[in-house]
Each structure stands twice: as C-alpha cells, then as structure tokens.
Amino acid sequence: MKIYVCVKHVPDSxxxxxxxxxxxxxxxxxxxxxxxDEIAVEEAVRVRExxxxxxxxxxxxGKQEAINTLRIALAMGANRGILIETNERPDSMVTARALKVxxxxxxxxxxxxxxxxxxxxxxMQTMYRLANALGMPAVNNVVAFSVTGGQVTVECEIEAxxxxxxxxxxxxxxxxxxxxxNPRYIKIPDVMKARRKQVNQVDLDNLDFKKPSSSMxxxxxxxxLEKRQxxxxxxxxxxxxxxxxxLIREEGKVF
Amino acid sequence: MKKIGILVEVRDGEIKTANYGVITAAxxxxxxxxxxxxxxxxxxxxxxxxxxxIRKIIDIRQMQGVVPRNPELWSQAVTDTMRHFGxxxxxxxxxxxxxDLLPRVxxxxxxxxxxxxxxVNVADRTVGKSQFSGKVLATIRLSGxxxxxxxxxxxxxxxxxxxEAEVIPYRVPLSTRKMLIKKIRKPESAGIDLxxxxxxxxxxxxxxxxxxxxxxxxxxxxxxxAVGASRAAVDSGYVPHxxxxxxxxxxxxxxxxxxxxxxGSIQHFAGMKTSGVIVAINTxxxxxxxxxCDFGIxxxxxxxxxxxxxxxxxxxxx
Numbered sequence: 279m280k281i282y283v284c285v286k287h288v289p290d291s292x293x294x295x296x297x298x299x300x301x302x303x304x305x306x307x308x309x310x311x312x313x314x315d316e317i318a319v320e321e322a323v324r325v326r327e328x329x330x331x332x333x334x335x336x337x338x339x340g341k342q343e344a345i346n347t348l349r350i351a352l353a354m355g356a357n358r359g360i361l362i363e364t365n366e367r368p369d370s371m372v373t374a375r376a377l378k379v380x381x382x383x384x385x386x387x388x389x390x391x392x393x394x395x396x397x398x399x400x401x402m403q404t405m406y407r408l409a410n411a412l413g414m415p416a417v418n419n420v421v422a423f424s425v426t427g428g429q430v431t432v433e434c435e436i437e438a439x440x441x442x443x444x445x446x447x448x449x450x451x452x453x454x455x456x457x458x459x460n461p462r463y464i465k466i467p468d469v470m471k472a473r474r475k476q477v478n479q480v481d482l483d484n485l486d487f488k489k490p491s492s493s494m495x496x497x498x499x500x501x502x503l504e505k506r507q508x509x510x511x512x513x514x515x516x517x518x519x520x521x522x523x524x525l526i527r528e529e530g531k532v533f
Numbered sequence: 534m535k536k537i538g539i540l541v542e543v544r545d546g547e548i549k550t551a552n553y554g555v556i557t558a559a560x561x562x563x564x565x566x567x568x569x570x571x572x573x574x575x576x577x578x579x580x581x582x583x584x585x586x587i588r589k590i591i592d593i594r595q596m597q598g599v600v601p602r603n604p605e606l607w608s609q610a611v612t613d614t615m616r617h618f619g620x621x622x623x624x625x626x627x628x629x630x631x632x633d634l635l636p637r638v639x640x641x642x643x644x645x646x647x648x649x650x651x652x653v654n655v656a657d658r659t660v661g662k663s664q665f666s667g668k669v670l671a672t673i674r675l676s677g678x679x680x681x682x683x684x685x686x687x688x689x690x691x692x693x694x695x696x697e698a699e700v701i702p703y704r705v706p707l708s709t710r711k712m713l714i715k716k717i718r719k720p721e722s723a724g725i726d727l728x729x730x731x732x733x734x735x736x737x738x739x740x741x742x743x744x745x746x747x748x749x750x751x752x753x754x755x756x757x758x759a760v761g762a763s764r765a766a767v768d769s770g771y772v773p774h775x776x777x778x779x780x781x782x783x784x785x786x787x788x789x790x791x792x793x794x795x796x797g798s799i800q801h802f803a804g805m806k807t808s809g810v811i812v813a814i815n816t817x818x819x820x821x822x823x824x825x826c827d828f829g830i831x832x833x834x835x836x837x838x839x840x841x842x843x844x845x846x847x848x849x850x851x
Contacts, residue, residue: 291780292799295665303669313781371643397780400664402627402648402683403636410640415605415711418633431715437629438727439720439775445713456781457774492677494645500670502663506811508826510818518830519840522812523848525828530810532732532789533756533849 279332279388279425279448282381283322284408285315285351287344288398297499311347314393316354318454320461321423322391323355329425332388333357337380339373341365345477352472353464359475360384364482367399371490374407379487380480387412389430390451394419409451417444418453534565535655538615539587540625540634541568541578548581551626551729553691555684556585558653559624560694567591567620568698571607573599575700586694591618592702605710608637613705615642615679622655627683628729635683644679649784651688651807666780666803685807686729687786720775727778730759733787733805735778736771737763739794739815739834743771748835749793752842755849761785763795779804791841793834797822814838 289295293307311319319336326332336351338344339362348359362380381387390412392405409416421441422433430446435455511518511525527533537559542549559566568582568590575592582590593610594600600610611634615623623638625631627649639646650660651670658675660682727733734749734756746760753760761778762771778785780800790808794815795801802825805811813826814834823829830837 289665291666291803295668297669369645371645374640398665400649400662401646402632403639403646406636407640410637417712433718435629435775436633436717437729438724439773441718443715443718445715446711450711456777490643490677492643492645492675492679494647495674495676496671497659497674498672499664500672502667502670502806504806504825506825506827508813508823508829510823510829510831515830515832515836515840518832519837519844522828522830522841523844526789526810526812527848529827530789532810533845 279325279329280385281322281325281332281334282387282390283315283319283334283336283351283356284377284390284392284405285319285336285338285347286312286393286396287338287340287347288312288396291397295501297501301496301498303499309343309346311350312393312396314395314454314456316350316393316461317456317458318391318393319351319354319356320459321454322389324459325389325425326355335360335384337377338362339364339368339376339482348477349469349472350464352475353468354462357475359477361477361479362482362485363479366482368482369494370401370404370407371492371494374404374411375487375490376482376485377408378411379485388448389425390414390449392451392453394453394455405451405453412449412451414449414451415446416451416453417446419455420452421455421457423452423458534563535561535622536565536567536618536620537655538567538569538620538623540611540623540631541570541582542626542628542630543572543574543578546574546577548578549626549628549729550691550731551628551686553585554687554689555624555626556587557692558684558689559655560586561655564655565589567618569593569611569614571600571610579698579700583698584693584695585691586696587698588696590698590700592700594702594704595707596704600705603710603712603714604633604637605712606708608634608641609708610705611638612641614703617703621679623681625681625683626729627685629726631683635681639681642679644681645675645677646681646683647673647675648683649685650682651685653682653684663807667806685786687731687788724753725759727759727761727776727783727785730785730787732756732758732789733761733778733785734758734791734793735761735763735795736766736793737795738765738769740766740771745835746772748838752838752845755842755846763801792822792826793838795822796820797825
C-alpha cells in the first residue's frame with residue numbers, strides 16, 4: 279500500500295506570538311511537528327510494520343525549515359518525504375489543492391493519514407478538502423484504526439463521549455485524534471538514518487493546479503488580552519461559598 | 534435580500550440552546566433566514582425557531598423518508614438544499630457535529646469556511662476567530678460565491694425576535710455514500726458535550742482518585758453542568774481522554790467554568806480561557822490559576838464543592 283501522511287510545521291504551543299505588519303507574526307520562534315500529525319505518522323508507520331509491503335511518504339507544505347518536520351516523520355519511520363516549499367501561508371483551499379497535486383504526482387494513494395487539525399491556524403478543514411478533491415471518503419477524530427483486505431474500520435469520537443464505528447474501502451483518508459496511539463520516541467540512530475532518506479522538494483508556484491476562485495484572507499492579527507482580575511473569597515468555607523454563589527448569579531448571570 | 538441557511542442541531546428531540554446564538558449572529562435587516570432541519574421533526578421545532586426570527590424552516594428529507602444519519606449523506610443534502618434554494622451563506626455550530634458537517638459542505642461547494650468564529654460581519658464577510666491556542670485573535674475575510682461560518686458555542690448571546698414561521702418540505706435526490714456507520718457506542722453516563730455546555734465543573738490532579746470525580750458529578754447534576762478534567766487527571770488515569778479540556782483536549786466556551794484542584798497551566802487555560810466566568814478552587818494559594826480566574830477560594834475541594842452543591846441546590850429550588 280502507498281500510505282501518505284500530511285504533516286505541518288507549526289510554532290510550538292508555548293511560543294510567544296509577536297504580531298508584526300498587522301497580519302503577520304515573528305516566525306523566529308521554536309517550531310515543532312503539529313502534535314496530531316505526529317500521531318498520524320505513528321499510525322501510518324504501524325500499518326506498514328504490520329503490513330510489510332507498504333511505503334509511508336510524509337508530505338508537507340511550508341517554508342524551507344519545514345524539512346525539519348519531515349525529518350521527524352522520517353526518523354519515526356516514514357520512508358520518504360515531499361516538501362512543497364513556499365514562504366507564504368496559503369489558505370486551506372490552496373493547501374488542499376497543492377497536497378492533492380503533489381501526492382498524485384508521486385503515486386496512487388491507498389490511505390492518507392492527517393492530524394485532525396493544526397494547532398496554529400486551527401482551520402479544522404484541510405483534510406476534508408483534500409479528501410473531497412481526491413474523491414475519497416474521510417473520517418476525522420479517529421481513535422482506533424485497522425485495515426484488513428482492502429477494508430478500513432475506524433472508531434471516531436462524536437459528541438458527548440460517544441464513539442462511532444465506521445467502515446470504508448480503499449482509498450480513504452483518516453484524521454488522527456488524540457488517543458489513537460502514543461507516538462514513539464525518536465532515538466539518535468533514527469535521526470542519523472533519517473538524514474539518508476530521500477526528500478523531494480517542489481516549489482508551490484511550480485505545481486500545476488488552478489487557483490481557487492474563493493479565498494480566506496487574514497486581514498489582521500491581534501494579541502488576545504487577559505483581562506481577568508481574581509477576587510479571592512475569604513472566610514469560613516460556608517461563608518466563602520455563599521459569596522461565590524451570589525457572585526456567580528449576579529456577575530456571571532448564571533442560574 | 535441575502536438568503537442565509539442555518540444548520541440546526543437537535544438532541545433528544547430538542548433544539549440545542551446554542552443554536553439560538555447562531556441564529557442571532559445570522560440575523561440582519563435584509564437577511565432571509567432558512568433553518569435546515571434534517572431529523573424529520575421540523576413542525577415540532579416551529580414554536581422555538583420562530584421565537585428567534587426564523588420565518589422559513591426547510592424540512593429536508595429524501596423521497597423515501599429521513600436522510601440517514603451519515604455525514605456524507607447529510608452534507609450532500611445540505612449542499613443540494615443550498616443550491617436548490619439559491620442560498621450561498623451557511624451558518625452552523627462549531628460543535629462536535631458541526632466540526633464534521635460544516636467542512637464537508639464547504640469542501641463540496643469549494644466554499645471558504647471559518648470555524649469557531651466569535652463574531653461575524655455578514656455584510657463585510659469578515660469574522661473574528663482565535664488562533665495559536667487562544668493567544669491571537671484573527672480577523673479573516675471570505676471571498677467567493679459562497680460563505681460558511683461555524684460559530685463558537687455561547688460566543689453570541691441569543692436575542693429573541695418573535696415572528697411567524699412556515700415549514701417548507703424539500704426532498705433531496707438519493708445520493709451515494711462511501712463510508713458506512715456500523716454502530717454508535719454511547720458512554721455509560723451520557724451528558725452534554727463539553728464544547729457546547731453552558732456550565733462546566735472540572736477536576737485536576739487535586740482530585741487524587743477516579744472515584745472522587747463523583748463529587749463533581751453530583752454538583753453537575755444539580756446544575757445541569759458537564760464534567761471536565763485537566764490533562765493531569767487524564768494522564769493519571771482518573772478519567773477518559775474525552776473529558777480533557779485544554780490544548781490537546783477540547784476547547785470549551787461555557788458561561789461558567791469551575792476548576793477544582795487544577796493548577797492552571799497555560800495548556801489547560803488555552804482550552805477554557807474564553808469562559809464567561811472562571812472560578813478556581815485549590816488548596817495552593819500560589820497556583821497559577823488564581824491569576825487567571827474571576828473568583829477563587831483557597832480551600833479543600835472535598836469541603837468546598839459539596840457545600841457549593843448544597844447551596845446551589847437550595848438556590849435553584851431543586
């Protein structure tokens with residue numbers, strides 16, 4: 279099977295985001311592999327380890343430094359990598375088309391793994407667009423996965439703690455949710471081996487696809503301000519709780 | 534007249550209250566709202582929907598009955614309905630259901646989509662939404678023929694606007710699906726989804742044992758709240774992962790968030806920082822959460838929470 283995994287190079291969740299030029303941010307912060315994509319890579323590699331005859335190809339769209347995220351995927355066990363290089367931050371519609379073309383140029387996908395969403399732009403939609411463009415069924419927030427004889431069975435989280443068991447044929451797309459697996463730790467020998475694995479690089483502008491007629495443009499970024507001032511309620515427990523209930527009802531306008 | 538579709542979510546035969554905020558966000562002077570109902574009970578919801586300004590309710594079905602509960606089939610039904618009625622704008626909830634349905638519709642229409650919006654300007658086609666785990670507020674502009682907006686639950690206060698509604702039946706053509714829903718596993722205690730709850734009471738490392746979450750469940754029962762947890766509680770095995778609130782768990786936006794025995798890490802805070810009121814209960818006066826809440830009690834949750842349950846029970850006349 280040809281298993282593709284889409285990964286994203288994102289600012290670390292603890293990074294301080296400093297806004298510049300109204301709608302951009304200082305990118306000299308620490309970057310990591312999107313946590314949900316790491317889970318996706320782990321699952322893809324496990325499928326290959328069970329199957330034996332498959333290949334895992336990690337794909338990313340990003341700036342040149344995104345190659346570091348590809349190298350993490352390679353160190354985790356992906357066979358090859360593809361970098362669609364751009365200094366822009368294209369929207370989800372462009373990204374999905376680019377991923378589609380880059381993947382199809384490379385081979386015929388049987389399974390595509392992605393993370394359920396990215397922790398930077400939080401658009402929550404690219405995997406659906408990619409699946410639609412490829413004419414594949416897709417299930418997101420997957421917490422259990424198996425594939426036997428061309429049939430995929432997944433369990434995904436739906437609302438209020440409920441789970442759904444879904445079957446799909448191949449090819450299909452799977453969005454990894456937290457709990458699907460625990461990604462392996464990378465050891466130094468894996469990192470060394472990864473350096474010798476093949477990474478193909480293509481410029482986003484050189485990919486052949488029609489620009490979407492619609493778009494989403496970031497006009498402005500502003501820091502989200504913290505404006506809470508904590509009032510510690512003093513007194514004996516009974517008294518403090520009485521004050522709390524009054525405040526919840528009056529200020530919180532709850533109950 | 535701008536035609537706007539609203540994807541209405543129901544649960545146990547009732548419209549989820551979070552929908553009224555979505556409807557309020559979509560209303561405007563020259564907006565014609567169409568509520569999309571897919572569970573076959575459109576007449577039942579007429580009274581509630583017309584209280585919030587809905588004049589047209591589309592009862593979407595297939596020829597042979599209700600559209601089966603399959604995301605592909607529902608998404609095709611919504612897309613078809615939009616095209617049939619000439620509706621180019623769709624509003625929905627960024628709930629567990631909406632997160633799966635709205636992107637499918639947007640993908641199918643090749644429409645721009647912004648999920649988790651906290652405000653929408655329909656005329657300008659701009660929205661506000663948070664990015665980078667709640668550290669940044671982004672203003673995004675949509676362009677193109679269609680627009681799809683997923684509203685964050687409880688981000689918009691519902692405002693009544695009574696009018697008269699009519700139910701319009703519409704039969705979508707049969708469509709094919711590639712994914713088959715085999716079964717649904719419900720948890721033992723089916724509660725409200727955390728991402729839609731108006732009140733959440735959460736436990737952290739301070740809960741010490743799985744059984745102690747009972748104290749929070751008792752309070753939740755009295756208040757109609759959902760019970761959540763910090764990553765520490767999940768990692769310690771007290772509760773399953775689907776209860777986790779935080780960066781690698783769920784992002785919630787309740788009116789009231791009560792954090793019990795939770796230290797208040799940046800990662801946890803990222804998941805609940807847009808709560809209306811944050812209350813913290815912790816024995817450690819130096820816990821970071823006391824700098825990020827509205828009200829706090831330095832005390833033992835085993836003493837405080839039962840007192841809170843008792844007093845709220847009295848206040849609510851349960």
